[in-house]
Amino acid sequence: MKVNEYEKKEYRNIWTISEILGGEVLPVSFELLGIARELAAKRACEVWTVVLGSGLGGAAESLISYGADRVILVEDPRLGAFNDELECHILERLTAKYRPEIMLGAATNRGRALIPRLAGKIEAGLTADCTALAIDPETGELLQTRPAFGGNIMATIRSVEYRPQMATVRPKVMRAPVPDLNRTGEIIREETVPEDAAGIKEILRVVERKESSVNLSEAQIIVAGGRAMGGPAGFQLLEDFAKRIGGAVGASRAAVDNGWIGYPHQVGQTGATVQADVYIACGISGQIQHLIGMQSCKTIIAIDVDDTTPMMKLADIAVKGDLFEIIPSVINELDERVRA
Numbered sequence: 001m002k003v004n005e006y007e008k009k010e011y012r013n014i015w016t017i018s019e020i021l022g023g024e025v026l027p028v029s030f031e032l033l034g035i036a037r038e039l040a041a042k043r044a045c046e047v048w049t050v051v052l053g054s055g056l057g058g059a060a061e062s063l064i065s066y067g068a069d070r071v072i073l074v075e076d077p078r079l080g081a082f083n084d085e086l087e088c089h090i091l092e093r094l095t096a097k098y099r100p101e102i103m104l105g106a107a108t109n110r111g112r113a114l115i116p117r118l119a120g121k122i123e124a125g126l127t128a129d130c131t132a133l134a135i136d137p138e139t140g141e142l143l144q145t146r147p148a149f150g151g152n153i154m155a156t157i158r159s160v161e162y163r164p165q166m167a168t169v170r171p172k173v174m175r176a177p178v179p180d181l182n183r184t185g186e187i188i189r190e191e192t193v194p195e196d197a198a199g200i201k202e203i204l205r206v207v208e209r210k211e212s213s214v215n216l217s218e219a220q221i222i223v224a225g226g227r228a229m230g231g232p233a234g235f236q237l238l239e240d241f242a243k244r245i246g247g248a249v250g251a252s253r254a255a256v257d258n259g260w261i262g263y264p265h266q267v268g269q270t271g272a273t274v275q276a277d278v279y280i281a282c283g284i285s286g287q288i289q290h291l292i293g294m295q296s297c298k299t300i301i302a303i304d305v306d307d308t309t310p311m312m313k314l315a316d317i318a319v320k321g322d323l324f325e326i327i328p329s330v331i332n333e334l335d336e337r338v339r340a
C-alpha cells in the first residue's frame with residue numbers, strides 16, 4: 001500500500017515465500033534465503049520465510065539452516081494442492097499483521113500465479129524476474145534489477161512510496177547458501193482462519209494428466225487456440241492445421257484451465273515464452289498475460305470475430321471472421337495444392 005515516511009518505519013524485515021512440493025522444500029526457496037540474508041546483513045534486519053502447505057515435516061528446520069531467522073508455518077490439509085486464491089488470502093492477512101519491508105518470491109509457475117495476485121491485493125509494487133537485488137541500507141529501498149525492452153537494457157527499479165516492496169527471482173539466478181545445521185531460529189505457527197477460506201474455491205482432487213511432450217520454445221510455427229475453440233474437438237482442428245504447416249499447437253490459459261489441452265501447450269506469463277517465426281492466434285483476445293509469452297514472435301497472425309481485441313491490434317495480419325469457417329477452408333486449400 002502507499003505509505004508516507006512515518007508509516008514506512010512500521011515495515012521491517014525481509015520475507016521470502018518458500019515453495020514445497022511433495023513435502024520437500026524446493027531449491028529455489030534456499031536461493032531466495034541466500035539473497036535475503038545478503039540484503040538483511042546490509043539493512044541489519046531479520047530474514048523471515050513463509051511456508052504454506054500440508055505435511056510440512058522438517059521444512060522449517062531446513063529453512064532455518066539455510067538462513068531463515070523466523071519461519072511462519074501455515075499447515076492445513078486444504079493447502080496440500082496449490083490454491084492460489086487461498087494462499088493469497090493467507091499471505092494478505094500475514095502481511096497486514098507483520099508488515100514486512102520486502103517480500104521475495106520465486107518466478108516459478110506457482111510464484112507467477114501467486115505473487116502478482118498478492119501484489120495486486122495489497123497494492124504493492126512488484127518487479128518480476130529480477131536478475132540482481134541490492135538494498136539501500138539507510139532507507140531500506142530495494143534496488144531491483146531486471147532486463148527491460150526485450151533484454152536490450154538492464155533496468156533498476158525502486159518502489160519508493162509503496163510497502164512491502166515485492167520482487168520475484170527465477171530459479172537458478174541466485175546462489176543457495178551452504179546450510180548451517182547449528183543455526184537456530186523461531187517457528188511461528190499460524191492458522192488458516194475461516195476468513196481466509198470464505199468463498200474461495202476448494203481443490204477437491206488433483207488429477208495427474210499424461211502430458212504431451214510439445215516443446216513450444218523450439219517451434220518455428222505455432223498455431224494457438226483460445227477460449228473460442230470451445231473444447232478438445234476445436235483443438236483437434238488446430239492439430240490438423242498445424243500438422244499441414246509443420247507447426248506446434250499452443251493455447252491460452254483459458255483453454256488449458258478448461259482442460260481442452262495440456263498445460264505444456266500454454267503460452268504466456270504462467271506458461272511458455274515463445275519466439276516463433278509465425279504465431280497464429282485463433283480466438284485468443286490477447287490479454288497481457290498471454291501477450292507477454294508471445295509478443296516477440298516475428299510474424300503474428302490473428303483470427304477473431306472481434307477486430308478490436310489487443311491481439312488483433314498487435315497482429316501483423318489480422319483476419320476478422322469465424323475461425324471455424326476460416327481454418328477448415330485454409331486446410332482445404334492446402335490439401336488441394338498438395339493434390340494439384
Ligand SMILES: Cc1cc2nc3c(=O)[nH]c(=O)nc-3n(C[C@H](O)[C@H](O)[C@H](O)COP(=O)(O)OP(=O)(O)OC[C@H]3O[C@@H](n4cnc5c(N)ncnc54)[C@H](O)[C@@H]3O)c2cc1C
Binds near residue numbers: 226285288323
Ligand atoms: C496471474 C495470471 C496469470 C495468467 N497467465 C496466463 C498465461 O500464461 N497465458 C494466458 O493465455 N492467459 C493467462 N492468464 C489469463 C488471461 O488473463 C486471460 O484470461 C486469458 O488469456 C484469456 O484467454 P482467451 O484469450 O483464450 O479468452 P478470451 O479472452 O475469452 O478471448 C476469446 C476470444 O475469442 C474470440 N472468438 C469467440 N468466438 C470466435 C470464433 N468463432 N472465431 C474467432 N474468434 C472467436 C472472442 O472474440 C475473443 O476475442 C493469466 C491470468 C492471471 C490473473
